[in-house]
Amino acid sequence: MRDTTSELLTRSPRAIDVARAAGVSAATVSRAFNEPDKVQPHVRQRVIAAAEALGWLPHGAGSALARRRSLIAGALIPTLANGIFAAHVAALQETFAREGISLIVSVSNHDPAQAMRDVQAMLTRGVEAIAVVGEDFGDAIFDLMTARKVPYVVTHGFSAESRHPTIGIDNFQTFQEITQYLLRLGHRTIGMIAPTQKNNSRVTARVAGVRTALAEMGLAIRPQHFCEGPWSIQFGRESLRAILAADGPRPTAIICGNDQIAFGVLTEAHMQGIAVPEELSIIGFDDDPISAHTTPPLSTVNIDRTLMGQLSAQYLLAQLQGGTPALPPPMTATLIPRGSTGAVHP
Amino acid sequence: MRDTTSELLTRSPRAIDVARAAGVSAATVSRAFNEPDKVQPHVRQRVIAAAEALGWLPHGAGSALARRRSLIAGALIPTLANGIFAAHVAALQETFAREGISLIVSVSNHDPAQAMRDVQAMLTRGVEAIAVVGEDFGDAIFDLMTARKVPYVVTHGFSAESRHPTIGIDNFQTFQEITQYLLRLGHRTIGMIAPTQKNNSRVTARVAGVRTALAEMGLAIRPQHFCEGPWSIQFGRESLRAILAADGPRPTAIICGNDQIAFGVLTEAHMQGIAVPEELSIIGFDDDPISAHTTPPLSTVNIDRTLMGQLSAQYLLAQLQGGTPALPPPMTATLIPRGSTGAVHP
């Protein structure tokens, strides 16, 4: 038994309340919003006015149940601590929002088990599609999405060999090109400082790209010139110190897995009184806003992560509309030579 | 009429399917997951096994409808381009996730109309609570949340006078303290470069804090030493150039609205051959990871944004559990003096 009076004060209005206020049936209210042409203009106006007066908003769960559409999408990302993912999430959110789709964000912290829980939670919320950063979660996650017929796309790296749809740059090729750029500048002793490869096949591809380009010239990274660790400024500094302390010839150029590491290397070079780029060329990856303003300005590689988010969302949206969209071609990364790289000094 | 055979292949399983597989009723399936003590251990196990075998996940919309709980919360933020909000969102997401609540993220781009649409979309999705960055959206948004009885909290700034629950630092007081710190160092001619105050009462409070602290010493910022604009490195550089070009005495210290601006000022000072901190002290705000590694390292102010996110989520969660939690006290900002500030040169 309901106390009608108090309920009117308490509960959010339902479509039926709007219907009564407008003197129509609930069906017409639904149509007025979802299939506007199917209801006469003056009726529609009355309905809309009533909805506004009552402050009615459609109830997503009811609607989702009846329509079998949640109007929710999901994004699974390894971390938000790194700014590069933030732009991506923002672009996803905005592109989906234009189509009336809300975005649930989950952060896995690079933990496959957490990622699995995140995906399950998203599926329970009824997400219609999921954008996933990287594909280093184990197969279970992808099998689950496939089984539930939820379209997904792997972002932040294009890979023709992947068994998943991927959108992004070709990490292998991009780092090949970075290496070739340094080779053209005459560098023959090249070091590399990369983020951890574990659970991150993008990094693995990058390292392979460097090694391949070097091998084509009969060169290789000396073990003492290769460092792997966290993508932090601190690690960049430590790594350069280690490299300088090692036996054998010093590298004349260092490829950094991202700009943070490069900042560390640059800073440490300053400290040690090593001239950049005369004695040491440094190149980063990401084109952090600060990179243009370091001294010297950091040479790096720019990726349009907003575009990447848009492409990813559009690809998923096309699938939701029943299409079988073609995967966009690999995105192009732009090498931005600035002051931290130069010809090798004779 | 249903084609049972193809449906079994096609549709996601429902609770009733699990029930049949386990030889129980749908009610027992529900209880096995939501009120485990109310079902005998061996039955529960059978149900869980059946659910696993079928790959069943509860259907959020159905559940939300019956329970009147969506298990979704919302975050409304002005932008993700600024890294400071990313950490906040991550903390919100994680804290809510621990309680089984998913997070919908919306980016308003500092546009009140967009923010309104975002809130409506969130309410339609049935969010149970919303964390809002700042309170510069106009009253309509807050009235709406209040009318729908959706608990909310305003983050990124504590204000005792606000008519909303707020969590964060006291921006006024913090910038007062920054100013007092510079005054103690002997500075008497102090400039300020702030982000745009429009639609950002946090910035307004910061500016007021500086002016108030100065006024207590009978001082003020000269108009030509006050710049307001985007929070970019570029703007920091331009602003310092403008300040140096102005008539009258040069400031011996500059307070920057955030670290990005401070980086710009620092860079431009280098360019102009101005010694930091001997000729010019510079202080930032945010404690960007890079700040510790600039030359000289940037003095700045640290705020624990992860904690802020956690406190915000916990405050909201407490309300969802029916409590009337006390608002946590203002968070403390930590002034981190590094190399870019020093005693005024005689």
Add this chain to the structure above:
DNA sequence: ATGGCAAATGTATGCGCTTACATTTCCGCT
């Protein structure tokens, strides 16, 4: 005027789940 047809609207059912209430089962006790 009237029949016929399309457009507009209403009626009623079900989406998948939870839960109040009804029923059954399982104890321990006399």
Add this chain to the structure above:
DNA sequence: AGCGGAAATGTAAGCGCATACATTTGCCAT
């Protein structure tokens, strides 16, 4: 053995909406 009551489970209603189908309305041609 039989009874009472608690615990376990089942039954059925309904959460708010969309939509197939039924009904009414409106319009035009006759």
